[in-house]
Amino acid sequence: MKLNYPNAQTIPLGVVVQRSPGVTRWTKFAWKASSVLPGAPDADWKILRTEDGVTEFHAATLPLTLYVSDAEAYAHELQARSPSVYVVLRPNDATADKPWSVALVTASPYEAQDYCDSAEELVEKVTMPEGLHAWIASFVDQHYEEEVFVKRRRKNMSVDQTEDGIGDPRIRQVSDVYRAPRRREVIN
Structure with missing residues (x-):
């Protein structure tokens, strides 16, 4: 089911998954998403290259959709030292040669954090x-407006009270309420 969102923009994004030899005897291979290919055609675990036991696959092509409601998250990511996109991989028990399925690609660090939980x-x-960075930066420039900080002012504060902060007004006292207690003298 395709949903229409006003002002949303989508680009197909290919996901490159790297398989390298495992470093322990319990893990035969180590898998990680290594790069993305903006505007890539559809693919299903197509081998891109193999070198020294490391194989890179064009695992899948998914839509990267930017939403106006998430523009703040994209702006936050663009300010990072190394702006990134996030790839969510799910375990796939169906075949041993394709142990992961690409579930999602997002530019929002907030959405990625939800999947990390x-x-x-x-x-x-x-x-x-760089091209993807420029496309996302253009989207952010067009749709994101930083919210201006407005200091909240106190309301309903009565400043004309004469006994502001001096004891309990229901108890009548002749002297200072902050006085030190005196010791009572006992007469025999």
Whole structure:
């Protein structure tokens, strides 16, 4: 089901997954999302290259959709030292040669954090290519307006009270309420 969102923009984004030899005897291979390909055609675990036991696959092409409601998150990510997109991989038990399925690609660090809360998915941070960075920056410039900080002013404060902060006004006292207690003398 495709939903229409006003002012949303979408681009197809290919996900490159790297398989390298495992470093322990319990893990045969280590998998990670290594890069993205903006505007890539559809693919299903197409081998891109193999070198020294490391294989890179064009695992899938998913839509990267930017929403106006998430423009603040995109602006936050663009200010990072290394702006990135996030790839969410889910375990796929169907085949041993394709142990992961690409579930989502997002430019929002807030959405990626939501997927990190679950231990089921693998969330990989992948550096944005320059063209993708420019496209997202253009979207942010067009749709994001930083909210101006307005200091809240106190209301309903009565400043004409004469006994402001001096004891309980219901109890009548002749002397200072902050006086030190005196010791009572006992007469025999």
